[in-house]
Amino acid sequence: MIVLYGIPSCSTVKKARQCLARHQIAYEFHDVRLAGLSLDLLERWVTRLDDWRYLVNKKSTTWRALAPAQQALASNVEGALSLLVEQPTLLKRPVLDDGVHLLVGFEENLYEHYLL
Numbered sequence: 001m002i003v004l005y006g007i008p009s010c011s012t013v014k015k016a017r018q019c020l021a022r023h024q025i026a027y028e029f030h031d032v033r034l035a036g037l038s039l040d041l042l043e044r045w046v047t048r049l050d051d052w053r054y055l056v057n058k059k060s061t062t063w064r065a066l067a068p069a070q071q072a073l074a075s076n077v078e079g080a081l082s083l084l085v086e087q088p089t090l091l092k093r094p095v096l097d098d099g100v101h102l103l104v105g106f107e108e109n110l111y112e113h114y115l116l
Helices: 013-023 039-048 061-065 068-075 076-084 108-115
Strands: 003-006 028-031 095-097 102-104
Touching: 013 108, 039 076, 039 095, 068 076, 102 108
Parallel strands: 003 028
Antiparallel strands: 003 095, 095 102
16 A cells, blocks of 8 residues: 655645546555654664655755754754654655655656556
8 A cells, every 4th residue: 555644735745646646546645744753664764765864854844943953863863763753744745655665755757657
């Protein structure tokens, strides 16, 4: 089962959802603002990514609102994951997990390559 993680108001998440709908790909939507992110899930993602830093969106409004000391926590994987559990809207969105591939952010050509 494909799971798409994000927030419904995010324009990039909207594009990803439109792409999935256009290709009639079934998925479950996980609203990170409402349901949060577990440390266990994030740790599993880290093992599947080339670089854990992909998960933290340093261009987000949430990031800019953090105090410098909080931002400094994201300098290592443990601190970054702790921040993502506390502030799930720091997640680079969307994250698509089909059990084999983990796609962070949205690029339509990658979705089409991996899912079609």
